[in-house]
Amino acid sequence: MSSLYIHIPFCKQACHYCDFHFSTSIRKKGELVNMLCEEIRLRKNELPGKLLDTIYFGGGTPSLLSSEELKRIFDVINDNFEVRKDVEITLEANPDDLTLENIKIFKNAGINRLSIGVQSFFEEDLQLMNRAHNxxxxxESIQMAKQYFDNISIDLIYGIPGMSNERWETNIETALSLGLPHFSCYALTIEPNTALKKMIEKGKVKPVDDEAARAHFDILTKRLKEQGFTHYEFSNYGKPGFFSENNTAYWFGKPYLGIGPSAHSYDGKNRKWNINNNTLYIKSIEKGELPLEQEELSITDRYNEYVMTRLRTMWGIDINEVEERFGNLYKTHLLNEASKEVELGLLQQKEDVITVTKKGKFLSDGIASNLFFLN
Structure with missing residues (x-):
């Protein structure tokens, strides 16, 4: 199983919380799309197999792509890879881009899954985050998209400064009323060098309240479980048959090829990442040079990543798989460290699988770090 990720590094405006690579100038969009296509040609042999099971357009804002630009990208994908007949093709979209005309364009291009960046249904939250939509x-965008897409996910953010439990509950109920099969819900994090970080430092915005975020998380997981959603990864909730195949492949350590500025790739042992500068990326690809760096992951790196990603999921850590992939030393270490978390009620072991408990779910990343192997 292999995946293709394509990074579209353009946005209409900068969200105050975002630290991803993007540009608010789309002047070079057409030129950069040409270079994305060329990078695919240059790197087509990097994946272990040429069969693509998932294709994911992330960003930035991929919904800024035109029908002609999408066609160019899909043409080069089909020329250089074998694509699974029922391949999952996801496009991240902002509500303000989802006109009826654009929705039809995405559908006709072959997109079969939309991930819509709603974040909140309240104006004050959207304004605080500097979102481009209201x-x-x-x-309206979701209601239109449902006419052409069955597989729709929306993003919501909780733990926003000033967000009460009642407002978060209203966000959840509004989302549920739309009859969607998947939600990705994230606690607001304050990243360095973002506008939101500076606003908090200047006292213009209240700091993030971790206890409030935890309360929102508990409200969310309880309500979505009541509505038949499976909490299959810390931030993701899906109805049966609608889990994100792309993200699940990532959590299971499957290889993926990342195309575009700042995009990361992984082949099972090595991680590569492109330069996060649009102009330098274009100039490099024009010369037939790949603007990337590479790191060979040690067995300890791979074990730690396995623990981090799998503990976030409902599938948890398979003890036998740890022994098979990393050896008895790492298995012994895992069992010793995990036993401490089991005593605290944060982890549970059923047969040969370790998962987080309800008590430990909100702390899963911290628990994972306690299980890391430190050289």
Whole structure:
């Protein structure tokens, strides 16, 4: 199983919380799309197999792509890879881009899954985050998208400064009323060098309250479970048959090829990442040079990544798989460290699988770090 990720590094405006690589100038969009296509040609042999099981357009804002630009990208993908007949093809979209015309363009291009960045259905939250859409556009875009897409996910953010439990509950109920099969819900994090970080430091915005975020998480998981959603990864909730194949492949350590500025790739042992500068990326690819760095992951690196990603999922850590992939030393270490978390009620072991408990779910990343192997 292999995946292709394509990074579209353009946005209409900068969200205050975002630290991903993007540009608010789309002047070079057409030129950069040409270079994305060329990078695919240059790197087509990097994946262990040429069969693609998932294709993911991330960003930035991929919904800024035109029908002609999408066609160019899909043409080069089909020329250089074998694509699974029922391949999952996801496109991240912002509500303000989802006009009826654009929705039809995405559908006709071959996109079969939309991930819509709603974040909140309240104007004050959207304004605080400097989102390009408003609450009315969020609702209307989803209703239009449902006419052409069955597989739709929306992003929501909780733990926003000033967000009460009641407002978060209203966000959840609004989302549920739309009859969608998947939600990705994230606690607001304050990243360095973001506008939101500076606003908090200047006292213009209240700091993030971790206890409030935990309360929102508990409300969310309880309500979605009542509605038949499976909490299959810390931030992801899906109805049966609608889990993200792309993200699941990532959590299971499957190889993926990342195309575009700042995009990362992984082949099972090595991680590569492209330069996060659009101009330098274009100049490099024009010369037939790959603007990337590479790191060979040690067995300890791979074990730690396995623990981190798998502990976030409902599938958890398979003890036998740890022994098979990393050896008895790592298995022994895992069992010793995990036993401490089991005593605290944060982990549980059923047969040969270790998972987080309800008590430990919100702390899963911290628990994972306690299980890391430190050289």
């Amino acid at each position: 609450a009315k556009e969020a609702l």
